[in-house]
Amino acid sequence: QVQxxxxxxxxxxxxxxxxxxxxxxxxxxxxYGMHWFRQAPGKGLEWVAVVRNNGINxxxxxxxxxRFTISRDNSKNTLNxxxxxxxxxxxxxxxxxxxxxxxxYGALNWGQGTLVTVxx
Amino acid sequence: EIVLTQSPATLxxxxxxxxxxxxxxxxxxxxxxxxxxxKPGQAPRLLIYDASNxxxxxPARFSGSGSGTDFTLTISxxxxxxxxxxxxxxxxxxxxxxxxxxKVEIK
Numbered sequence: 001q002v003q004x005x006x007x008x009x010x011x012x013x014x015x016x017x018x019x020x021x022x023x024x025x026x027x028x029x030x031x032y033g034m035h036w037f038r039q040a041p042g043k044g045l046e047w048v049a050v051v052r053n054n055g056i057n058x059x060x061x062x063x064x065x066x067r068f069t070i071s072r073d074n075s076k077n078t079l080n081x082x083x084x085x086x087x088x089x090x091x092x093x094x095x096x097x098x099x100x101x102x103x104x105y106g107a108l109n110w111g112q113g114t115l116v117t118v119x120x
Numbered sequence: 121e122i123v124l125t126q127s128p129a130t131l132x133x134x135x136x137x138x139x140x141x142x143x144x145x146x147x148x149x150x151x152x153x154x155x156x157x158x159k160p161g162q163a164p165r166l167l168i169y170d171a172s173n174x175x176x177x178x179p180a181r182f183s184g185s186g187s188g189t190d191f192t193l194t195i196s197x198x199x200x201x202x203x204x205x206x207x208x209x210x211x212x213x214x215x216x217x218x219x220x221x222x223k224v225e226i227k
Contacts, residue, residue, distance in 0.1 A: 045164060045207050047216040061215045095163055104211050106154045106169035113163060
C-alpha cells in the first residue's frame with residue numbers, strides 16, 4: 001500500500017532555513033507527480049508546490065515562490081522541500097502527497113504531515 | 121490567481137439527510153475541480169476529481185457535478201463518518217488554489 005512519511009519539521013527562527021523530506025513506498029515513485037501542501041493551525045489547506053514525475057517541471061504557490069524549492073530523487077523514492085528565509089506565516093503542518101497522475105491531476109495519497117513552527 | 125468561494129461555511133444536518141455543498145470560481149475551470157474531505161487530526165482525502173469522478177474507494181453516496189464556475193458536492197445520505205470539513209480545489213491554472221472549506225456538522 002502507498003506510504004508517505006514526512007520528516008524534518010521543527011521549530012526555527014524567522015529567516016532560518018529548513019529541509020523537509022518525504023519517504024515514499026508502495027508504488028512506482030518515478031511515475032507520479034508529487035506535491036507539498038500545508039495547513040496553518042486552525043486554517044484551511046494551501047498548496048505549496050508540485051514536481052512532475054520527471055523531476056524537471058516544478059510549480060509553486062505565490063507565497064513561497066523564490067524561497068522554497070521542491071525536488072525529488074527517483075532513485076531513492078524521496079521528495080524534498082528546501083525552505084529558505086522562513087517567515088512566521090510559514091508555520092503549518094506540511095503534507096507530502098502523491099498525485100493520481102504525472103503532475104497535478106489530484107492529490108490521491110497523503111502523508112500524516114510534519115509540523116514546522118517559525119517563531120522568535 | 122483563481123479564487124474559490126465555498127458555501128455555506130457551516131452546514132448543520134442530521135445523519136440520513138442530504139448535504140449539498142457549493143464551490144464557485146472566479147473564472148472558468150472547465151471541469152478541473154476536485155473535492156477533499158478532512159477530519160480533525162487527519163490528512164485530507166481526495167473524494168472527487170475533475171468535477172464528477174469519484175476517487176478510488178469513495179462510496180457512491182458522494183457525487184460531484186458542475187462545470188465552468190459553479191460546482192456542487194452532494195452527499196446523498198449522511199453517515200456518521202461524513203461529518204467533516206470539505207474543500208474544493210482547482211487545477212485549471214497555476215497556482216493551484218483551495219476554497220475556504222465547508223464544515224458539515226451534526227445538528
